[in-house]
Each structure stands twice: as structure tokens, then as C-alpha cells.
Amino acid sequence: MGVRSWFEGWPVYRQLTGTDPLGRGAAAKSDGSRALTARTDTADSMARSVCPYCAVGCGQRVFVKDGQVSQIEGDPDSPISRGRLCPKGSASKSLVTSPLRQTTVRYRRPYGTEWEDLDLDTALNMIADRVLAARDETWEDVDAEGRPLNRTLGISSLGGATLDNEENYLIKKLFTAMGALQIENQARI
Amino acid sequence: MAEAHPVGFQWVMEAKRRGAKVFHVDPRFTRTSALADSYLPIRAGTDIALLGGVVRYILDNELDFREYVVAYTNAATIVTEEYADTEDMHGLFSGFNDDNATYDQASWRYEGHSQNQTTRDSETQRETAAGLENESHGAPVGGETQRDETLQHPRCVYQILKRHFARYTPEMVERVCGIPQEKFFELARAWTENSGRDRTGMLVYSVGWTQHSVGVQYIRTGAIIQLLLGNMGRPGGGVMALRGHASIQGSTDIPTLFNLLPGYLPMPHHAEHPTLDKWVDSIAHPGQKGFWGNARTYGVNLLKAYWGDAATADNDYCYGYMPRMTGDHGTYQQVLDMIDGKIKGYFLLGQNPAVGSAHGRAQRLGMANLDWLVVRDLFMIESATFWQNAPEIETGEIAPERCRTEVFFLPAASHVEKEGTFTQTQRLLQWREKAVEPPGDARSELWFFYHLGRVIRERLATSTKPRDRALLDLAWDYPTHGPNVEPSAEAVLREINGYDVATGRPLASFTEMKDDGSTVGGCWIYTGVYADGVNQAARRKPGSEQSLVAPEWGWAWPANRRILYNRASADPDGNPWSERKRYVWWDADKSEWTGYDVPDFEKTKPPSYRPEHGASGVAGIAGDDPFILQGDGKGWLYAPTGVLDGPMPTHYEPVESPVRNPLYRQQANPTRKVYTHPINTLNPSPPEPYSQVFPYVFTVSRLTEHHTAGGMSRTVSPLAELQPEMFVEVSPELAAERGLTHLGWAHLVTARAAVEARVLVTDRLTPLRVDGRVIHQVWLPYHFGFEGLVTGDSANDLFGISLDPNVLIQESKVGTCDIRSGRRPRGAELLALVVDYRRRSGDLNPHYPPQVTTDSADSGPDQEV
């Protein structure tokens, strides 16, 4: 390292001669931090998304590297949030990449004391069996005066406010065709 | 708002910087209070008394925006002489029926109307939460009314309102709410001074208002003030509901709710809606004004979206397939039915009732008595592990080897692992792109329900049972893609939007819908979100490159309108009320409505348009009727029908209160929904004896760092670290009274449960002087449960189940309790403690305070002289 570059590497020199007289930006940068790159710069792709917590609807940018979420940031373009996220929105990456997330189907048989493993397809078929059986056992065609009821009160469902409109639409459509009325979500709470 | 909707709160701060005055009313001093100009501590459950005081202040001082009020509200409309007010009836309105504790609404009707046009009696309306149907419009009422625009007629709404609120004086506000009169005057003055031609004031609320036995009337009171001050349909005005989940608005518009169908169409009722004609007539009400006149079109389009080619004019578009309600099928009724063994299977889709719903013990015991339970979530939540880890294991009420419920836990895809739209709190739909594939077995709900439907339909393929026709004829062909065979969310959005059957062209507006089966549309209020075949919800033009209204970011229902009823931002002649508040106006040269937003009015209907006598539907709306979804085109200061607990709000005490209602002999909402089930017992309240056993008021709310029942926050390490433990906030005075030490333990007891928490002694809670005595309030976060990185007792376990009659939402923002130093007992001793409290409060049987208390004149200085 020559004397000149040693001298120019000195933060006070940079502060006095450069564009950062207060020494709060480039002038104070160390070699270490200069060598860093933001995860957002090296991402393979970015998806425009929305915070999954409250109904303010802050914009998010979801950065992906090697098929994994590498960063989630506020979307500065959003006229709602102008790039900001609160502690929950800022924790979204921890939410979606949390090691506590369940990623396999778990099954607890009646009177069981432990969880067991179950194949997803088997679970789907078992649930279909149970839905059809519950529906058959509790089906009501007509009321006491012979007016149509077309329903089952043997099946309930709760939840929807954290889901997409398209999902709620299919849930309601299928349950309605099934005659399952007792469909509720957080809006009732 | 700074606590629970922090990023939204930036706009409040922006307004404050520009000179807006910010008032915060809350039982507890929060991060919002810290940033407000003025903070008003209030006794939980008394907001109608405070707001009623503001209504009285406006009317007494004639501070209403008179031109707006006369032209745009029903202030001038005359009411029948059969109507009698709470003033004359100890807090009840005319029409009260003791037998079933409901009102016959006939005497509330407008003069000249033969009857209110609702077809359902009030009890059926309560059972079916009919108030929710009115989320996008008023209850049905005939369009032609008798009016006195001088507002002098003794039976015009203006005069009725004035009499009704006469006793809500500043002294009474102080006596009921514990708010000093100077504070009240400061609020009332600022609100009225900042409303009118040049200024607007905004009211913001959240579930602190909805979770009450009089929740709908809280919001009605706010709406009355905003209408009187001319703050509706104008920029900077409005009543803003801040909702708590990413798409809770969407799940109300496209409802996973028992009593609604998409677009606020009612789920058919077995007695009232036997046929398609009866169903649509009950919505459209022949003779009423406005866009609900087209209800048949909206209904037929939904049926076509559900049953596709099978739905024809000849079979009434498969209306006969619809299941029918017979009464209350809401979530709390369901839980009681689970306890009673009537329900076999339960799906939980991203909701955690073991922590988030009122009366957690009832929730958990219900789940422990099912044949099967399917939990779809990101994490192992309490509602999936109740059979293993619930507090009832310790008390012996649940034992794994005796619990028969078969539990399927299916991991869900997160918001970045699927695409689709959320509808945020201002009706704005925003499309999310998918970033990555979901891990392992995790799948979207779209995947799960599409494939569940596919498998079920395959099973039934050869069925000849009539009951299976609705499933077999269902339009269920959605394109799929990718290794997981994921259905296309965009195809579903297109169906929601609607299209022309013959050409497949997406509809641009619900006005293009036909009632002859030639168009399909799954949710009429969302029509336009896929206009021109373009996903309008995916629009992302940067806010900085647009006007303040930002119309090209996402898409808002209806018709991409950002402020509803914005015709009211112009005067009756169509000119802006002022330059400052210019928003939407009539352009006389072009003969059309124009402005910064999509006008909420027929584009070419001039302000001077007057309907012919007898005109109904859209043609019945005059050129100066801004409230185009109301049967009479007016904003309702007085609701002649549809609000089950009265045409105007009235202060009732919470169902559990330590205070006798200082305003009327009637203590609590007489029409509230009561569940008399052995598990649901309530603390006594005045005028009953023994209310002093539960002398303190408790309220619950959110922390910034956690989300609802904690399933998405107590599982996330940065959030869990920020708020690691269940706590209770108490005032220094109460701490001294009950021997509680800062950072020590305390437990709270009600007739349902005892929960423990660390004590935070803080002057964020103030003892209030109410009706001559000191009332202490305590506050708890409701986020904690027994799973996750950080755990604690659940505050919602403390609540019983009492519901608002209009929408069947529970009172879980206020209750009474005792608080004691130290940790709660464990196991059988815990049950014994609760039983002991019930014995001391007079009754070991399930207890319910009386619905009607107008015979009890024992409320100290009885106001009713």
C-alpha cells in the first residue's frame, strides 16, 4: 500500500475532501462494509407481494436466491406503505423460513397419544371419506313442513381472513354445493 | 392504530404535521396516545355515551352541516306517530316483545309506509346475523318518503334524534365514561370546528368497537356524527374500519360466513326464501331505490358461476341446490353443538379458536368431542394440539386416551408460496406474485379445496341420489399447472369477475351483467377486477407517479372507487363544496360526473334529475341522492328498519359491568344474543346482587409485535423475543389496593376461568371516577397460548359468550373480573377456585343476567324523573 492510498483510506481525509462532510455515509465506510453486497442485489428474482399480517396491506418485495426466500422488504412503490413495514411485516422472512414450520402431514388417531406420519394423498382421501360419511349421516332433505333444506349440520369450518379471495371463493363454493352451511371465519370474531 | 396498524398510522402523523388534531380514546394509554394531541381515557364499553354526547353537542348548538344534512341524510324524513323513544320507555324503544327479547320494527317506519319491507321477523334476523347483509347497503325501505326540509316537524328524524340524545349531556358523559368535561369539550369542539365546507374530520375504529354486545350501534353513532358534520363521501372524512387480518375484508365480501353468499347476497332461509323469486325479491324489494334493484341479476350470475351449464332459466338456475338456514349456525352455536356431540367434523383454515375465540375452554372441549378435525396452518397451533397440551389436560377434563377426535394436520403454503389477491381494509385488492414453491407437503387452500372437491366428485360419479346433484353439476374445471397440480388462481379470479358465456369476454362492470344466464359472475361487487382480461389487482404503478388517489395501484371494489358515496363530495348542484375539498363534481359542459376518483354515481345523470312518481331501482335515485345503495338514497341518521337493537344507538352497559346504567333503567342491550348452555355462565351485574365479587373491568387488545392468536407471531423468533411473556397492566392505585407487585405474578378470575400473568404496574391505566365511585380497569394482550416459542395463559379464556344481535359478534373487549396476587392454582384446585367464585357470586348454576331490567328503579340517583 502506497502512502497516497494509505492517506486516502483515512476516513477524515475522505470526509474533508469528499461529498460526505458529516462523515455519516461513504466517508465512514470501512473496507469490510465496502466489500458487502445487499442480498437484494444478488437475488435471482423478486416477487411483488403483500404483507400477510394485518389489513393495512403494506407492499412487500420478496427476494429469492437459489429457490429460497433470501429477503423480504417493504415496497417503496406502494402508495399505502411507501416502503415501510412494521415489526410484524419486517419479520415476514422469519415467518416463511421459520424452522418451526410444519412441512409434513401429521396424524393423530382417535385416542392416540402421539402424532404419526401420513402421506398427503392418503390424508386427502381419508378426509374425503370422512366428509362424505358425515354428510350422509347428518343430511337433511326437508324441514318439518316439507320445505327444502339440502344441508348437513354435521360439518363445520372456521377460517378465511388470512387466505386469498380465490381460496375463499372455492371454499364457499364447494361447501355450499356439499350442503355444508356452518362455514365461518375471523370476521365473526 | 399506532399499535395494531402501525404503517397505516404514518398517514395520521402526516396529517398531524399538516395541522390536523389527533384525539385518541382508549381505556389504556398506548403508543397511539403518545403521539396524539389529546388522549381521553374511557371506561371500556361506554363509547355510545361519549359519542352520544357529541351528537347532542352538535344538535344543541346547531353545528351540523345543514345543507348537507337536509339534502343527503334522512334528517327531514317524517316517522310514523307509532314510534316511541327510549326517553319514554326506560331505555327501550317501541315494539319490544318480552317473549323473545326482540323488537317488532313496524312502529319505527317512515310515515306513509305501510310497513317495513323486511320479510323476516326480528328473531329470524338476529338468528341469521342479517345485519351483515347491510355491509354494502342499507336495509330495504321504500324509496318515497314524506319530508319537512325545515326540520321543524316534531316527528322528523332531526327532532327525534335531538330528543333521543337530550340526556347525553357533558355531565352525563363524565358520569358514565369517566371522561372529564373539559376533555369532552375539547374533543367536541375540535371535531365540529374541523368539519364543514372547507374541512373534514375522520373517525377511525377497529375491533375495539365491534367486539361488544352493542357493537353495531357503536359504529352507527360514529356514522351519525359523520353524517351530521358532512364528513361522508368526502376526502379526509369517513368512518374508517381498521381490520386485523390481511384479507378479512375479502373473506367478508367473498364470505366464508354461514349467512352470506358472495357480494352480500343472503344465504337462503328455509321459510323466507323457498324460491328464486322470493329470494331475489327479498333483496331487491320492489319499489325501493338504488342498485340493489338489480338483485336478480347478481343472484343469477352467482348461480351460473356455481353451476355453469346446468344452471338454466328453466330450473331457476339451480337455486334449488342451495342449502337453507333455519336459524343461528354461527361459530359459537357450532362450538356449543360440538360440546353436545352434534357435529362430526371441523376444518380450521388458518384460524386458532383455542386462543383467539371467546371462552377458550369451551372451544377446546368442543374440539375434543368431534369425530375428526382438519387443521390447515403454517405451525402447530394450540387448536391442533389441544388433545396433548391444553390446560384441560392438567385439570383432567381432557385426557388423550379418552379423547376420540381424529386430528389431521396439513401444512399450509405461506403468502409467498402461492399467488392470489388479498383485499385490504379499504376494499383494495392487491395481487401477490408467487416467489417460491411451498416446502414439503405444504399446499395452498386453493390446492386443497380444488382437489378435495375433485376427489369427492369422483367418489360420487355414479351416484343417483338427488342430494349429490349439486356436487356433480358444480362448475369445477379449473386449469392446473406445475408439479403440485396447482389450480390457477387467475382462472378463479376471472370467474369471480364474471364473463360473457358465449364469447368468454370478461365483464368490465357489474352493469354489464344480465339476468338471463348469458353472463356469469361469482361476486358482482368484484366485477371489473379482471376487466379487459387484465388482472387489475396486479397493477403496480408507483405511488410517486400517480395522484394522491393512486387509482392505478391494485383495484378497489366497486368499480375501482376509492371513496364510497363520493357524489356527496359535491353540493346538491354538483359543484365542489369548496376548492380545498374538491373531489368529484358535475362537469356541465360535458354533461358528466368527473373528478379525481371514479364517481360513485351514474356518469351522465345530472344533479337536476328527479325521478318520476313511483320510479324504483336505479331510476328512482335523484340527481342529488348520493347514497345510491340505500332504499331512499339518503344517509341514515335514523334506521327505520334493519338494525335490530333500535333505530338509534342507546348507551347500554356491557353484559358484565360493575356499574348500574346511569342513563336508563335498562341495564344492557335487551336484544343481545344469549346462549344458555351449561358451559356458558356469566358474572352477575347490577341491578343483580353480588356483582362486587367481580369488581374490576378488564379489556384486551393487541401488541404491535404480535398478531391475533399468536399462530404467526409467537412462532417467529424476532417477534417472540420482542414480547416474550403474558402480562397484565394495572394502575399503581390498583396494585396498592390488591397487593400486586411490579414484575410479580397475578391471576384474574371470572365465572369461566382463571388465568395468570406477570404484573406491569403502570400509569398507562388510570382509575376512573364513574357515577361517584372509582372504577379500576386492567388490560391484557390476548395473543398468548400454550404452543410456540413463547407461551402464557390465554386472556380470551376469561370471557363468556354474549353476542351483538345484528352480526352475532361476541363481547370480548370488556368483562368483569377479580384480580389476586400470585400465580393461579393448578389442576383440580384451579377448577375449585372458579367454583368458589361462582358460589360467592350467588349461583352455582349457569347464570345469565336478566335481559330486561326496566322494572328496577334502584340505580342510585335515577335519571328518569
Ligand code: SF4
Ligand atoms: S407491515 Fe405491519 S402495518 Fe403493514 S400490513 Fe404488515 S402488519 Fe400491517
